[in-house]
Amino acid sequence: METLFKKRQERLNIFKKMRNQEIISPKKEIPDHLFTSCPHCHANLVTAQLAKNLYVCPQCGHHFRLSARQRINQIIDEGTFKESDKYAQTENAHEFVGYQEKLKLSYQKSGLLEGVVTGYGKINKQNVCIAVMDASFMMGSMGHVVGDKITRLIETAEKKHFPLIIFCTSGGARMQEGIISLMQMAKTSQALKRFKEAQNLYISVLCDPTTGGVSASFAMLGDIMIAEPKALIGFAGKRVIEKTINEKLPEDFQTAEFLMEHGFLDMIVKRDEMKSVLAKLIKIHGGAHGSTAKITNDQRA
Amino acid sequence: MDLQQRLQMISELEQQAKITTDNQALGLLNAKIKIMKQQAFENLSAWDRVFLARHPNRSKFHDYLPLLFNDFIELHGDRCFGDDASMITGLAYFHDLPITIIAQAKGNDLSSNLKYNFGMNNPWGYRKAIRIAKQAEKFRRPIITFVDTPGAYPGKTAEENGQAMAIADCLATFSNLKVPVICVVLSEGGSGGALALSIADRIVMLENAIYSILSPEGFASILWKDESRYKEAAEAMKLTAYDLKELGIIDHIIKEPKGGVQQDLQSVVNMLDHYISQELNQLIKTRPTVLLNARYEKFRRIGTI
Numbered sequence: 001m002e003t004l005f006k007k008r009q010e011r012l013n014i015f016k017k018m019r020n021q022e023i024i025s026p027k028k029e030i031p032d033h034l035f036t037s038c039p040h041c042h043a044n045l046v047t048a049q050l051a052k053n054l055y056v057c058p059q060c061g062h063h064f065r066l067s068a069r070q071r072i073n074q075i076i077d078e079g080t081f082k083e084s085d086k087y088a089q090t091e092n093a094h095e096f097v098g099y100q101e102k103l104k105l106s107y108q109k110s111g112l113l114e115g116v117v118t119g120y121g122k123i124n125k126q127n128v129c130i131a132v133m134d135a136s137f138m139m140g141s142m143g144h145v146v147g148d149k150i151t152r153l154i155e156t157a158e159k160k161h162f163p164l165i166i167f168c169t170s171g172g173a174r175m176q177e178g179i180i181s182l183m184q185m186a187k188t189s190q191a192l193k194r195f196k197e198a199q200n201l202y203i204s205v206l207c208d209p210t211t212g213g214v215s216a217s218f219a220m221l222g223d224i225m226i227a228e229p230k231a232l233i234g235f236a237g238k239r240v241i242e243k244t245i246n247e248k249l250p251e252d253f254q255t256a257e258f259l260m261e262h263g264f265l266d267m268i269v270k271r272d273e274m275k276s277v278l279a280k281l282i283k284i285h286g287g288a289h290g291s292t293a294k295i296t297n298d299q300r301a
Numbered sequence: 302m303d304l305q306q307r308l309q310m311i312s313e314l315e316q317q318a319k320i321t322t323d324n325q326a327l328g329l330l331n332a333k334i335k336i337m338k339q340q341a342f343e344n345l346s347a348w349d350r351v352f353l354a355r356h357p358n359r360s361k362f363h364d365y366l367p368l369l370f371n372d373f374i375e376l377h378g379d380r381c382f383g384d385d386a387s388m389i390t391g392l393a394y395f396h397d398l399p400i401t402i403i404a405q406a407k408g409n410d411l412s413s414n415l416k417y418n419f420g421m422n423n424p425w426g427y428r429k430a431i432r433i434a435k436q437a438e439k440f441r442r443p444i445i446t447f448v449d450t451p452g453a454y455p456g457k458t459a460e461e462n463g464q465a466m467a468i469a470d471c472l473a474t475f476s477n478l479k480v481p482v483i484c485v486v487l488s489e490g491g492s493g494g495a496l497a498l499s500i501a502d503r504i505v506m507l508e509n510a511i512y513s514i515l516s517p518e519g520f521a522s523i524l525w526k527d528e529s530r531y532k533e534a535a536e537a538m539k540l541t542a543y544d545l546k547e548l549g550i551i552d553h554i555i556k557e558p559k560g561g562v563q564q565d566l567q568s569v570v571n572m573l574d575h576y577i578s579q580e581l582n583q584l585i586k587t588r589p590t591v592l593l594n595a596r597y598e599k600f601r602r603i604g605t606i
Contacts, residue, residue, distance in 0.1 A: 144604025176524070178514050178537075178540075181604075183496075183600060183603040184603075184604060185496060186476070187601060189472035190472070190600055191601075194477075213492075216493040234465065235453065236453070236456075236459070241457060
């Protein structure tokens with residue numbers, strides 16, 4: 001009888017253990033339910049199919065927000081991505097009340113240590129340096145880690161002479177880090193200026209949303225400016241502007257299409273074409289090491 | 302009790318002194334006022350400095366211009382859209398040295414403030430700054446910028462004309478200018494709009510000026526959803542000159558007289574003049590590559606991992 005109870009206890013313990021375990025699974029922006037409702041046309045979509053469709057609503061073409069990992073999987077050739085500064089994270093968060101907790105929540109929500117993933121890999125067998133921001137980490141805001149990771153990536157790309165692609169999704173500068181965060185705008189912009197002066201290619205891809213300090217720095221400095229359809233892109237918040245000028249703004253204000261119309265974008269590219277467009281652009285610039293420059297020099301000679 | 306309340310109290314006491322007839326009471330009152338006046342400007346909090354920085358009587362760029370420079374020639378327009386009145390650019394002599402001035406202007410009263418858009422620049426203002434900066438580079442003139450803005454203008458036409466891109470271009474352009482750049486923060490340095498003119502070899506700030514990622518009110522409303530906590534926000538944001546010096550963002554602080562720069566502008570101008578000439582003398586002797594590398598390093602080291 002005693003052994004019977006013991007066995008039963010052991011079996012129960014397994015469940016107890018499981019119950020006490022803290023489950024930290026990286027939460028994706030698109031919920032893991034069987035069905036997902038499109039926030040734009042409210043259609044009920046089968047999540048598995050939505051994933052197959054690159055998280056674009058098959059009904060209305062709404063582009064769901066992607067996590068950094070999902071984006072990299074879609075763009076970079078399988079198995080070629082090497083992440084840099086993977087473990088960089090904010091260490092002085094205790095200096096601002098509530099910041100540490102906010103960061104912890106974001107770790108759990110996004111499965112990332114910071115709002116940007118940087119590294120290098122291949123697009124259709126061509127080398128690139130790539131940074132992908134993640135809106136599920138404190139709205140992709142730029143603190144000093146994000147700023148420094150991007151700056152380091154730009155400097156690496158300059159050394160390697162690789163083309164640079166940055167997928168921007170950010171609400172702007174990270175308020176909790178105050179002035180240090182503002183200075184990241186200067187830091188990333190000056191690094192890009194150097195990178196571009198050395199005849200390297202920088203492609204900036206603006207995704208929903210790209211606003212504030214990020215839009216007023218590295219996001220807008222691309223040699224080629226691309227945006228995803230309907231992405232929100234702008235400097236000041238819509239509500240702030242409405243309050244300032246005391247006027248209702250049109251529906252399409254600050255969308256990718258609005259920017260395209262005003263001449264600030266080269267193209268709007270749908271998600272299923274993004275990889276091939278990027279590959280073509282890199283190819284025509286001579287891929288890594290910018291061989292176009294060499295050809296023109298040869299031609300002159 | 303903050304500075305504003307202390308000043309309020311002093312003026313109330315002064316009013317009271319005017320109508321007091323009793324000599325003994327008057328003497329007591331005057332003594333009290335004297336002590337309060339002496340103590341009013343001691344131990345200023347961050348919010349007190351915000352109050353001083355935004356004080357309507359605070360000296361503006363136009364007050365400094367004739368005292369610091371000679372023969373100012375104003376240049377206008379960005380050559381593609383318009384002329385931003387709140388971004389003043391031009392040429393002048395600093396002592397005997399031709400220099401380029403790029404300054405954000407605020408007005409003294411409502412009508413001039415409307416003209417200067419309360420110091421908030423539009424994209425064509427930043428593009429004007431870029432144009433003038435490149436011109437300065439061509440003619441090898443050092444640049445002195447003056448920052449005084451609550452932020453870039455959040456307007457409809459501003460967005461339509463690429464406010465974000467204009468600021469980004471400003472940052473990139475100034476980081477690569479082969480001439481010395483000195484930035485003077487006069488009173489308010491708000492957000493990207495101020496940063497656009499701050500990519501400089503030296504950043505010097507007046508003692509009661511502030512420089513921040515956004516206004517304390519905006520900060521409190523975004524982070525804590527409570528605009529009334531602006532005083533707390535001002536403390537947390539590290540926006541005073543002393544905080545920024547400690548963080549290594551700025552290079553030098555110019556002391557102000559009690560009650561702010563407007564009490565004795567000439568003394569502040571003298572100190573500013575001394576600092577600028579001292580630094581310019583050094584900077585114009587520096588080789589452009591060394592200058593650019595140092596400028597790069599200056600911002601590169603802020604918030605490294």
